[in-house]
Amino acid sequence: MRETVQEARPMTPAGRRIVAAAEELFYNRGITAVGVDLIAEHSGVTKRTLYNQFGSKDHLVAVYLAGRDQRWRALVQAAVDAAGTPAEAVVAPFEALRTWSAANTRGCAFINALAELPDAAHPAHRVAADQKLWLLNLFEELAAAADCPRPAALATRLLVLHEGAIATQPLALDTLPEAVELARALVEAGSRVSRGPRDSQA
Amino acid sequence: MRETVQEARPMTPAGRRIVAAAEELFYNRGITAVGVDLIAEHSGVTKRTLYNQFGSKDHLVAVYLAGRDQRWRALVQAAVDAAGTPAEAVVAPFEALRTWSAANTRGCAFINALAELPDAAHPAHRVAADQKLWLLNLFEELAAAADCPRPAALATRLLVLHEGAIATQPLALDTLPEAVELARALVEAGSRVSRGPRDSQA
DNA sequence: GGAGATGTTCACAGATCAGTATACCCGCGA
DNA sequence: TCGCGGGTATACTGATCTGTGAACATCTCC
Numbered sequence: 001m002r003e004t005v006q007e008a009r010p011m012t013p014a015g016r017r018i019v020a021a022a023e024e025l026f027y028n029r030g031i032t033a034v035g036v037d038l039i040a041e042h043s044g045v046t047k048r049t050l051y052n053q054f055g056s057k058d059h060l061v062a063v064y065l066a067g068r069d070q071r072w073r074a075l076v077q078a079a080v081d082a083a084g085t086p087a088e089a090v091v092a093p094f095e096a097l098r099t100w101s102a103a104n105t106r107g108c109a110f111i112n113a114l115a116e117l118p119d120a121a122h123p124a125h126r127v128a129a130d131q132k133l134w135l136l137n138l139f140e141e142l143a144a145a146a147d148c149p150r151p152a153a154l155a156t157r158l159l160v161l162h163e164g165a166i167a168t169q170p171l172a173l174d175t176l177p178e179a180v181e182l183a184r185a186l187v188e189a190g191s192r193v194s195r196g197p198r199d200s201q202a
Numbered sequence: 203m204r205e206t207v208q209e210a211r212p213m214t215p216a217g218r219r220i221v222a223a224a225e226e227l228f229y230n231r232g233i234t235a236v237g238v239d240l241i242a243e244h245s246g247v248t249k250r251t252l253y254n255q256f257g258s259k260d261h262l263v264a265v266y267l268a269g270r271d272q273r274w275r276a277l278v279q280a281a282v283d284a285a286g287t288p289a290e291a292v293v294a295p296f297e298a299l300r301t302w303s304a305a306n307t308r309g310c311a312f313i314n315a316l317a318e319l320p321d322a323a324h325p326a327h328r329v330a331a332d333q334k335l336w337l338l339n340l341f342e343e344l345a346a347a348a349d350c351p352r353p354a355a356l357a358t359r360l361l362v363l364h365e366g367a368i369a370t371q372p373l374a375l376d377t378l379p380e381a382v383e384l385a386r387a388l389v390e391a392g393s394r395v396s397r398g399p400r401d402s403q404a
Numbered sequence: 405g406g407a408g409a410t411g412t413t414c415a416c417a418g419a420t421c422a423g424t425a426t427a428c429c430c431g432c433g434a
Numbered sequence: 435t436c437g438c439g440g441g442t443a444t445a446c447t448g449a450t451c452t453g454t455g456a457a458c459a460t461c462t463c464c
Contacts, residue, residue: 012409028320029320032235037450037451046413046414106320111313115232115309115313115317118232133373159377160363160366160384162366166369167310167366167369168362171334173334175362178362182388214439237421237422239421239422250424250441251440251442254441259423407463408461409463410459410462411458411459412458413457416453417453418452420449420451423447425444425447426445427442429441429442432438434435434437
């Protein structure tokens with residue numbers, strides 16, 4: 001569907017090892033700073049194989065981000081599904097972030113990628129942008145489902161809080177708890193205000 | 203005092219041109235992606251001069267960030283000084299950000315730099331980290347001066363909002379107005395929103 | 405017993421990278 | 435008049451970068 005990046009084949013074993021190594025290296029050392037030779041070495045694979053599988057470094061970058069996006073969405077979706085109430089579901093992505101942050105202390109891979117790849121034509125660009133738009137839409141849907149007033153505005157605010165919490169992560173200031181608390185307060189205040197007039201979806 | 207980066211001499215004309223070119227290129231194209239030859243060419247200067255002035259690319263990066271930080275702080279300070287009331291002073295950095303964002307649509311140069319330079323020993327690292335800590339401290343001082351309850355927690359929340367607004371900037375979602383509005387609400391009616399049932403901790 | 409896909413080995417091209425060497429020019433102050 | 439700091443011009447090192455060419459090894463499936 002929207003997977004215009006990896007499409008077709010379900011990736012060979014060597015391909016998976018390459019992506020795994022690329023993810024570790026790209027995220028922790030930066031995309032431009034990591035060469036394909038290093039990725040090949042870390043994945044125990046020849047550079048030739050890397051190019052046979054992915055064609056170019058740019059495409060590999062896009063696949064790396066797409067895979068990360070997929071894992072992130074699954075984690076968020078699981079948190080949303082596990083939420084007890086609609087209001088809790090709205091802040092569920094923040095709970096997912098709490099888990100996610102424990103293993104990813106170098107900030108947001110997508111924001112970082114956009115910082116390194118200013119060219120809008122780069123295949124990774126759309127992947128990174130889509131990830132944020134997906135989250136924004138999810139916030140809005142969840143806010144609407146929880147009968148929050150002005151769900152679009154609330155979604156924007158939650159996204160800002162979310163991104164702010166990730167962006168300040170490398171500074172080791174432990175901002176996440178405050179962000180989560182504020183997000184919860186926003187949602188609770190909102191859903192408390194509107195109890196009745198709105199209904200429709202469940 | 204804290205200017206351990208440029209110190210001593212007030213920089214020669216060629217030096218200023220180099221930094222200006224470096225700023226434009228580093229911010230818009232990424233630090234790792236821009237070579238010193240390109241910077242020398244854009245500033246109409248020999249590479250030799252560049253190295254005579256700054257010694258290394260790493261040091262030039264640090265000077266670039268330090269200069270940017272200085273301009274940013276001046277802008278924020280001016281906005282704070284121009285604020286009519288203590289409460290307005292707390293959200294003044296967001297007004298500064300509004301001005302700043304008009305000319306800087308590639309997100310936060312400091313966050314971006316941290317993304318590209320994971321090595322904590324890099325001279326630019328401390329510059330970037332200090333910039334955020336300065337803002338956090340400023341928020342706290344202003345919050346305390348405005349008699350906001352729990353100024354430290356409020357400052358953290360404002361910093362998250364601030365960073366979130368900048369981080370989402372490259373996505374062209376126009377999140378800044380919502381961030382500013384929320385920040386204003388936190389400061390003006392902060393006690394109402396932030397003092398929920400779960401603020402037992404400090 | 406092929407055929408095709410997966411992967412290896414190794415060499416190589418062409419560009420670009422950060423940084424250096426050497427020699428020279430010029431304006432300004434002592 | 436002399437020296438020196440700021441700057442130019444040009445060539446260079448050695449490393450690293452992305453990407454390719456060509457021949458060869460396995461393995462599975464038909």
